[in-house]
Amino acid sequence: EAExxxxxxxxxxxxxxxxxxxxxPISGHATLYWYRQILGQGPELLVQFQDESVVDDSQLPxxxxxxxxxxxxxxxxxxxxxxxxxxxxxxxxxxxxxxxSNEQYFGPGTRLxxx
Amino acid sequence: xxxxxxxxxMTATEGAIVQINCTYQTSGFNGLFWYQQHAGExxxxxxxxxxxxxxxxxxxxxxxxxxxxxxxxxxKELQMKDSASYLCAVMDSNYQLIWGAGTKLIIKP
Numbered sequence: 001e002a003e004x005x006x007x008x009x010x011x012x013x014x015x016x017x018x019x020x021x022x023x024x025p026i027s028g029h030a031t032l033y034w035y036r037q038i039l040g041q042g043p044e045l046l047v048q049f050q051d052e053s054v055v056d057d058s059q060l061p062x063x064x065x066x067x068x069x070x071x072x073x074x075x076x077x078x079x080x081x082x083x084x085x086x087x088x089x090x091x092x093x094x095x096x097x098x099x100x101s102n103e104q105y106f107g108p109g110t111r112l113x114x115x
Numbered sequence: 116x117x118x119x120x121x122x123x124x125m126t127a128t129e130g131a132i133v134q135i136n137c138t139y140q141t142s143g144f145n146g147l148f149w150y151q152q153h154a155g156e157x158x159x160x161x162x163x164x165x166x167x168x169x170x171x172x173x174x175x176x177x178x179x180x181x182x183x184x185x186x187x188x189x190x191k192e193l194q195m196k197d198s199a200s201y202l203c204a205v206m207d208s209n210y211q212l213i214w215g216a217g218t219k220l221i222i223k224p
Contacts, residue, residue, distance in 0.1 A: 043202075
């Protein structure tokens with residue numbers, strides 16, 4: 001069964017350092033999402049791509065976060081510089097993005113700890 | 116504003132039945148999802164309701180009333196592995212998922 005791939009699974013970094021996360025969605029899925037989830041809360045959408053275009057990045061802290069999906073397939077989320085408050089689980093999800101296929105499929109996530 | 120409400124935590128006994136409620140206020144409605152999330156793992160899809168009524172899938176059922184802005188997830192014959200957080204999410208008029216904070220379900224032997 002096809003899955004969303006993410007790496008790394010765990011990342012520990014010092015504040016002010018740069019960190020990057022990678023996501024490879026299920027083949028053929030046009031829509032890709034990056035979420036941040038703090039323990040005990042629901043996922044918070046950071047950015048949504050439709051193919052290579054950004055559909056929604058209204059909640060992305062653009063002074064330090066950036067995201068790209070250059071060829072409309074895999075995607076990278078970067079934080080520079082990292083802050084203590086960025087410690088969270090970063091989830092990538094994809095969906096076919098058409099018709100009734102609105103279900104989002106999640107990758108295993110990247111657990112970020114900023115020290 | 117948009118809001119999803121669900122209980123923070125519930126406790127139930129192995130073999131019993133539990134109902135997790137979710138109420139929502141969103142700008143538009145394009146379906147309601149329930150996801151299961153075990154500690155430290157990613158959410159996994161459980162159910163999708165877009166029309167009123169009950170959808171049954173094995174031990175899990177999900178109900179929707181759009182007029183009341185209300186849904187519930189019903190888990191039967193509870194097993195220890197059902198201990199997890201259950202997330203309610205509504206797709207709004209922009210096809211964005213609005214997430215609840217999740218209900219942590221604790222199953223006791």
